[in-house]
Each structure stands twice: as structure tokens, then as C-alpha cells.
Amino acid sequence: MPRGNGRAGPFLAPCRARAYTGAVKERSEGTTLVFVPSGDLGEAECARVEALAAERKAKAAVLDLSEATYLSSQGVGILLALQSRLAALKCLLILAAPTPLVRRILHQAGLAGLLPVHPTLEAALASTSGR
Numbered sequence: 001m002p003r004g005n006g007r008a009g010p011f012l013a014p015c016r017a018r019a020y021t022g023a024v025k026e027r028s029e030g031t032t033l034v035f036v037p038s039g040d041l042g043e044a045e046c047a048r049v050e051a052l053a054a055e056r057k058a059k060a061a062v063l064d065l066s067e068a069t070y071l072s073s074q075g076v077g078i079l080l081a082l083q084s085r086l087a088a089l090k091c092l093l094i095l096a097a098p099t100p101l102v103r104r105i106l107h108q109a110g111l112a113g114l115l116p117v118h119p120t121l122e123a124a125l126a127s128t129s130g131r
Contacts, residue, residue: 024048031059032128034121038067041075046082053091060128061086064121066097076109083115092116096124 024045025036033052037045041063053061065071071079083093095117098106106112118124 026052028056028058029062029125029128031057032125033058033061034064034125035061036064036067039069041065041068041071041078043078046078049082050085050089053086053089058089058091060092060094062094062096062121062124062128064096064124065099065102066121068099068102071102071105071109073109076105076111079111079115092128094118094124094127096121 024038026048027034033049033056035045035049049061049063052058079093079095086093093115095106095111095115097120098117103112103117106115106117111117116124116127118127
């Protein structure tokens, strides 16, 4: 979405509907979707999470970041855009098990205060009980 300078802002990164080509594992735990992206988190993963959450009417989407090697500034924007799009679907975005580098980036970017971040996948899944 363009801002005054005509470029996309970092917090308005679009989730473009396009064919998914990234490496991500996915599964369902009741009304919760679990995604395990590997490598750098990008738009393709975002589009995939959003599409499946809408299709399956998920109450929560957990991103297990234990295999994510890096989170770029674009990835930070993508997570914020994804959170907004999932909220419109009444689906909560939850981050789980970030690697030490990704955890540091989440804290530096201020996302740790905006999104639920759990140290393990099990803790993230436990937080969804009753949803």
C-alpha cells in the first residue's frame, strides 16, 4: 500500500495471493493451525497462512519459528500485516519457539509486545485451549 513517497511501508507489506513455493510444514490441532516455516519468513508463507486460516475457519494460527533462520525487516512487516489480516478473520496469530536470533529481532522490533510469543510450541498450543 503506497504511502506519501509511493513505496510500500514496512508495516503495510501485502499478503499477495500467489502460488506458494516456500518450505513450510503445516498441520491442524483442532481449530488451531500450526505452521513451521524454515529459512527466512516471507510473503509466500504469509499468503499460505492467511489462505488456510480462511479456508479452515481457524481460531488461532501458531507459527513455530524453531526452524526460522532469520527475520528481515520485511518479515517484521509481513508478520504485522498477517496479524491484521488474521484478526479480520477472527483468528489469533501466535509465535512459538523462536530461535535466539529471531527472538532478539522480535524484541528489537517491538513485536514481542504486540504478538503473543511463547518459548515452546507446547506452550503456544496450551494458550489456545478454550478458543
